[in-house]
Amino acid sequence: MRRGISAVALAAAVALGATACGGGSGDGDAAAKDPASVSGSITYWDTSDATNEAPAYQALIAQFEAAYPKIKVHYQNVPFGDVENKFKSSAQSGKGAPDVMRADVGLIPEYASLSYLAPLDHTAALTDTGDFLPGPLNTTQYNGRTYGVPSVTDTLALLYNKKLLQQAGIAKPPATWDELIADAKVLKERTGAAGTYVNPDTYFLLPLLFGEGADLADPKAKKITVNSPQAVKAVTMAKKIYDTSSLPVDFANAYDNMQAAFKNGKVAMLIQGPWSVPDDLTGSAFKGDEANLGYAPVPAGSTGTAAAPTGGHDLVVYAGSKNLAASYLFTRFMTSAQSQRFIARKNGTLPTRASAYTPEVLKDPKIAGFRPIMKTARNRVSLPQVGSLFVPLQQEYVKILQGQEPVAKGLDDAAGQFRKLLPGFTVG
Incomplete structure (x- = not known):
């Protein structure tokens, strides 16, 4: 759980911010005006999968060093589950933090609020912003400033078993949650498969909240909205789907059981992200038959709008870096369209730049399937405490x-806990 800022941490953050503001502009000018003159070394923390994804990033770093022979990059692969606490500890102490880091998009507001990140507006790190997809670009913003550059992106979609839907006589995937419930009943009757599997992780609840125009809080109005009438409606629908259309959920091991049920044909439809597809394709329903895996936007709520959270990773620059110029150049190189095409081909991840979706990149069925769905992606509420x-x-x-407990009571109780985490916010 992320807690509030202690007095010591706050003092360190203020000092760090002052240091960064005092020493960054000259380095930024050097990176922008004469990149070839920039020299020195930087440390990069990569949180990609060490076995399957990291080799492609290491190859890309070699390309960067060839293009900028005066800059040396010290690469470190840091497990995704460890990086948050490791970075916050090193940034707070001012010792051991990387110059550049691959950060989960949901952590940008928190890191920025602590003054751990260098603002990137008007630096060499942030170029051709019009080429970025709107969803990923929006994840880099906090209080009107830019603190990251989009690297890879994702969102949630409705993945489905085409053959099961065809066997049930269902011509197309459901476009609304009501249609999903109706389809699930037909699927059960005609194929024996469950319609879906409700993931009890609340990240997967966001499409239902967004589909009702609801969210966890409203930062501008300083209101907690998790128990609003719209949110109650969304969670009531989630409960209805759980009761009528889901395979029974093992709450102790929900994610793994959900994956096993879908990839082996016991569940016909699933709200999931592109990260699950390699695993899906190992199951009996899709192994050797990748074309059986269908992709569609998440179903829409009563607003008629389908929306899912923007995920992925941004590259961020540590505010206390002693070589901002090299850090900016490295960030720019790693997030360029050419680099994103390289990574997409090697790792199968979704680029954040529109121009990176070339015909060759789109040969990957997963990338082609998720590309139009990215239009439904929207940000989580931009608050340091969102996690x-x-x-x-x-x-x-x-x-x-x-x-x-009833839906309304549960959300009221959640709102009460939110008040402890969001000082100055009222309950809407």
Whole structure:
């Protein structure tokens, strides 16, 4: 759980911010005006999968060093689950932090609020911004400034088993949650497969909230909205899907069981992201038959709009870096259209630049399937505490799904916990 800033941490953050503001402009000018003159060394923390993805990034770094022979990049692969605490600890102490880091998009507001990140507006790191997809670009913003450059992106979609839908006589995937419930009933009757599997992780609840025009909070109005009428409607629908259309959920091991059920044909439709596809293709329903895996936007709520959270990773520059010029150039190189095409071909991840979706990149069925779905992606609420908000909501959501408490009470209880995390916010 992410907690509030201690007095010591706040003082360190202020000092760090002052240091960064005092020493960054000259380096930025050098990177922009005469890149070939920039020299020195930087450390890069990469959080990609060490076995399957990291080799492509290491190859890309070799290309960077060939293009900028005066700059040396010290590469470190840091496990995704460890990087948040490791970075915050090193940034707060001012010792051991990387110059550039691959950061989860959901952490940008928190890091920026602590003054751990260098603002990138008007630096060599941030160029050709019009080429970025709107969803990923929006994840880099906090309080009107830019603190990251989009590297890879993702969102949630409705993945489905084409053959099961065809066997049930369903011509196309459901466009609304009501249609999903109706289709699930037909699927069960005609194929024996469950319609879906409700993931009790509240990240997967966001499409239902967004589909009702709801969110966790409203930063501009300083209101907690997780228990608004729209949110109650969204969670009521989630409970209905759970009760009528989901395979029974093992809450102790929900994700793995959900994956196993879908890839082996026991579940016909799933709200999932592109990261799951390599695993999906190992199951009996899709192995050797990748064309059987269908991609569609998440179903829409009563607003008629389908929307899912923007995920992925941005490259960020540490505010206390002693070589901002090299850090800016490295960030620009790693997020260029050419680099993103290289990574997409090697790793199968979704680029953040529109121009990177070339015919060759789109030969990957997963990338081709998710590319149009990215139009439905929207940001999570931009608050430093956003990660912490999911903890009390998760606790209440599980109780709601299990029938231990009514929807309205559960969300009211979550809102009460939100007030402790969001000082100055009122309950809407």
